[in-house]
Amino acid sequence: MTSVIDGKLIAQKTLDQIKKQIDKIKYYNQKIPTLSVVLVGNNPASLVYVENKKRACISVGMKSIEILLPEDTTTTLLQNTIIKLNTNADVDGILVQLPLPKHIDSKIIIDTISPKKDVDGFHKYNIGALALNSPTICPCTPHGIITLLDSINFNYPGKSAVVIGSSNIVGRPMMLELLNRGCTVTVCNSKTANITSFTKNADLVIVAIGKPKFLNKQHISSNTIIIDVGINRLPNGKICGDVDFEDMIDIVKYITPVPGGVGPMTIATLISNTLICYNHNQNKEKIIQYE
Ligand code: GUN
Numbered sequence: 001m002t003s004v005i006d007g008k009l010i011a012q013k014t015l016d017q018i019k020k021q022i023d024k025i026k027y028y029n030q031k032i033p034t035l036s037v038v039l040v041g042n043n044p045a046s047l048v049y050v051e052n053k054k055r056a057c058i059s060v061g062m063k064s065i066e067i068l069l070p071e072d073t074t075t076t077l078l079q080n081t082i083i084k085l086n087t088n089a090d091v092d093g094i095l096v097q098l099p100l101p102k103h104i105d106s107k108i109i110i111d112t113i114s115p116k117k118d119v120d121g122f123h124k125y126n127i128g129a130l131a132l133n134s135p136t137i138c139p140c141t142p143h144g145i146i147t148l149l150d151s152i153n154f155n156y157p158g159k160s161a162v163v164i165g166s167s168n169i170v171g172r173p174m175m176l177e178l179l180n181r182g183c184t185v186t187v188c189n190s191k192t193a194n195i196t197s198f199t200k201n202a203d204l205v206i207v208a209i210g211k212p213k214f215l216n217k218q219h220i221s222s223n224t225i226i227i228d229v230g231i232n233r234l235p236n237g238k239i240c241g242d243v244d245f246e247d248m249i250d251i252v253k254y255i256t257p258v259p260g261g262v263g264p265m266t267i268a269t270l271i272s273n274t275l276i277c278y279n280h281n282q283n284k285e286k287i288i289q290y291e
Helices: 007-027 044-060 075-087 106-112 124-131 140-151 171-180 195-199 262-281
Strands: 034-040 063-069 093-096 160-164 184-188 204-207 225-228
Touching (some): 007 262, 034 075, 034 262, 044 063, 044 262, 063 075, 075 093, 075 106, 093 262, 140 171, 140 225, 160 195, 184 195
Parallel strands (some): 034 093, 160 184
16 A cells, blocks of 8 residues: 655645744734745746745745846846845845756855855755754755655664755755765766666655656565655646656555645745744844854
8 A cells, every 4th residue: 555645735734834933923013034036037947936936935924025037147147136135134035946047157146145045055054064964954855855754754764765866956965864864875866877776675765857757666666665856747738757656656655746745845845944044034043053
């Protein structure tokens, strides 16, 4: 029997808890937590993601400031926009939607965001803190996956975890989150010769490579937990993950669906990170020491 992890439900529970905290903030007439989302160009997928993030903000009572910049925005102009947001006391969190147009240097942009407002947790400081097992603000997708694994009482120490994909957004921080909890972690990338030799012996497999239905029952053993990070649009317009869900069902122990698995949890974690930044920047919690 396979259990499907309901990411939508768990994300909603997280958002409900955050809403209660925002209601309290409003009751005491305090500044409302505010997230600024910056989008450069009009990549259709990014437009949808940004809209979903804005909707989640509003649903919990946070403020969302959207900054839409044209495709030909320069690195310098984008940096200047971020510097203004860094010093704007009304803004608690800054998110620059990725991918950026090719002519913009993403590394420079990410490092321009103040680590204190880095709701994505992508800044060198925040990734470094995660690497040293002193987490501050953690990247949303991997941390959301931890919430999903916690919801099924996954017992991390000693478990064999395989992460397929080594991106800065998912694979690398996912590796650190699992390592910090005592898992033995293998990270596969596009050069890995025999992925099955790793996934066959895994307790947990997390796939984030953007290849529709890449992982199937040939790759795994029964009793595995499968987390699907992929969001791929098929030629017929349907959305599917990196996992062949129908092929796996009734074989694996747990699986996340697409849609309704990791995606909603990523957004709920972003909202949670915004509240963490707000509390820090209001000096309510001394959780992040940058100096
Ligand atoms: N593009 C795809 N995923 C993400 C994410 O988590 N954060 C940002 N900023 N851009 C993304």
